[in-house]
Amino acid sequence: MFNRAVALMDLPPGLEEKIRVCNATYTVRFGVRLRGQIQTFTGYRSVHSEHMEPVKGGIRYALGVNQDEVEALAALMTYKCALVEAPFGGSKGGLCLDPRQYEEYELEMITRRFAYELAKRDLIHPSQNVPAPDMGTGEREMSWIADQYARMNTTDINAKACVTGKPPHAGGIQGRTEATGRGVQYAIQEFFRHPSDKKKAGITGGLEGKTVVVQGLGNVGYHAAKFLSEEDGCKVIGIIERDGALVDPKGLNVEAVRNWIGKHGGVAGFADGKFVEDGSKVLEEECDILVPAALEGVINMGNAANIKAPLIVEAANGPVTAGADEILRDKGAVIIPDMYANAGGVTVSYFEWVKNLSHIRFGRMGRRQEEARHQLIVDELERLSAASEVGWELTPNFKEKYLRGAGELELVRSGLDDTMRTAYQACSKVWNERDDVTDLRTASYLVAIDKVATAYRAKGL
Numbered sequence: 001m002f003n004r005a006v007a008l009m010d011l012p013p014g015l016e017e018k019i020r021v022c023n024a025t026y027t028v029r030f031g032v033r034l035r036g037q038i039q040t041f042t043g044y045r046s047v048h049s050e051h052m053e054p055v056k057g058g059i060r061y062a063l064g065v066n067q068d069e070v071e072a073l074a075a076l077m078t079y080k081c082a083l084v085e086a087p088f089g090g091s092k093g094g095l096c097l098d099p100r101q102y103e104e105y106e107l108e109m110i111t112r113r114f115a116y117e118l119a120k121r122d123l124i125h126p127s128q129n130v131p132a133p134d135m136g137t138g139e140r141e142m143s144w145i146a147d148q149y150a151r152m153n154t155t156d157i158n159a160k161a162c163v164t165g166k167p168p169h170a171g172g173i174q175g176r177t178e179a180t181g182r183g184v185q186y187a188i189q190e191f192f193r194h195p196s197d198k199k200k201a202g203i204t205g206g207l208e209g210k211t212v213v214v215q216g217l218g219n220v221g222y223h224a225a226k227f228l229s230e231e232d233g234c235k236v237i238g239i240i241e242r243d244g245a246l247v248d249p250k251g252l253n254v255e256a257v258r259n260w261i262g263k264h265g266g267v268a269g270f271a272d273g274k275f276v277e278d279g280s281k282v283l284e285e286e287c288d289i290l291v292p293a294a295l296e297g298v299i300n301m302g303n304a305a306n307i308k309a310p311l312i313v314e315a316a317n318g319p320v321t322a323g324a325d326e327i328l329r330d331k332g333a334v335i336i337p338d339m340y341a342n343a344g345g346v347t348v349s350y351f352e353w354v355k356n357l358s359h360i361r362f363g364r365m366g367r368r369q370e371e372a373r374h375q376l377i378v379d380e381l382e383r384l385s386a387a388s389e390v391g392w393e394l395t396p397n398f399k400e401k402y403l404r405g406a407g408e409l410e411l412v413r414s415g416l417d418d419t420m421r422t423a424y425q426a427c428s429k430v431w432n433e434r435d436d437v438t439d440l441r442t443a444s445y446l447v448a449i450d451k452v453a454t455a456y457r458a459k460g461l
């Protein structure tokens with residue numbers, strides 16, 4: 001995919017290769033005493049590009065974690081950060097383990113030891129390398145990592161900025177947990193604001209009533225499906241999980257399915273909809289928007305030809321293989337690529353990092369002042385209304401809504417929405433204006449690689 005894009009660019013000799021390669025990958029093996037014996041774990045932290053520092057990227061806990069995967073995901077982080085103008089290089093980490101096999105206190109011991117091994121080599125560091133959550137990790141793990149780093153760097157006043165995705169009470173930011181799913185929603189909303197792009201996918205009308213199939217009801221998939229159904233009027237007609245899928249043409253209640261999974265570990269047995277044991281078959285269901293939000297490589301040469309959705313939104317990283325990408329392009333499907341679609345997480349991580357470094361919550365200084373100024377206008381409107389012979393009234397709720405100054409969550413959502421819109425517009429422009437660019441993925445790569453190349457040109461090697 002990278003090669004397809006650089007073939008259309010005019011980069012100085014050698015720069016293409018410099019950008020392509022992964023700068024460094026650190027492999028660590030460490031032992032933890034668990035259940036009466038020593039267990040050895042293998043972990044990675046890969047740094048793809050340091051054209052900007054710190055480098056940024058999640059830490060994944062999964063059995064399939066390996067060096068190739070971590071390096072590919074680190075590269076994707078470089079382009080993702082460049083595309084959404086988060087001032088970071090790209091990195092990624094992973095630990096080979098299935099977190100569901102361990103008790104919470106065991107996971108804490110493993111996470112702290114992994115964090116120690118990485119921090120010791122500045123592979124966790126507020127100005128060098130800042131991890132975040134990914135598959136199999138969340139607020140809890142980030143909180144342990146932050147605490148471990150702080151214990152090792154007791155005088156570092158910026159210690160909290162060593163990792164993002166922390167819970168709000170431990171240095172996190174409002175809206176980080178929902179951020180990637182929220183970003184997926186904003187990405188789809190922005191796509192729907194571009195008539196020429198919708199036309200390319202053969203989609204008409206607005207989001208209201210559009211049918212959605214989502215794979216993976218974890219952090220990203222759950223939030224994306226919840227917001228699309230509760231706020232945009234979409235109908236989630238299919239949910240695919242580890243143990244199978246649920247299909248209901250009338251639309252599934254995302255919240256209820258999520259609660260069911262929380263209690264029973266899977267979707268089987270849920271009261272509504274039809275249970276399909278071979279969940280991956282539901283990727284081929286007739287729908288308007290397909291949102292793979294679980295694993296990589298799920299849409300591949302084996303099933304790409306059967307995918308019917310005209311719009312595929314890569315909420316997960318790498319859900320469509322290069323071969324499948326070609327088949328889908330030939331079929332005329334539009335793919336909103338991972339590099340852009342799931343960039344909401346790193347965008348809000350950027351806000352969290354800035355918050356940690358500035359040591360103040362967003363909105364704290366300006367909120368009441370903003371409210372006071374709005375109050376002036378409302379008072380004046382009410383005075384004019386009382387003085388007017390016609391006698392008019394403010395719309396119910398107007399006062400309440402207008403008077404309320406923006407708190408941290410509103411500001412985070414506003415910054416995220418702006419970021420997602422701006423990045424989409426840059427990609428869409430390239431897609432629509434260049435005859436040699438026929439898909440959004442290539443357009444995104446062009447925008448992102450150009451920014452990385454510009455940074456290298458400016459600062460030298």
Ligand code: NAD
Nearest residue numbers: 134135136180216217218219220241242294316317342345
């Ligand atoms: P998660 O662990 O919270 O959720 C993953 C979900 O997928 C779980 O519900 C799991 O049961 C389900 N799943 C696993 N195997 C499956 C299978 N074979 N079929 C169907 N469902 C399956 O992970 P997440 O954080 O939501 O991440 C999902 C994807 O999004 C990953 O590709 C990740 O790299 C990407 N991503 C995450 C973030 C973030 O902020 N968390 C940011 C950017 C990208």
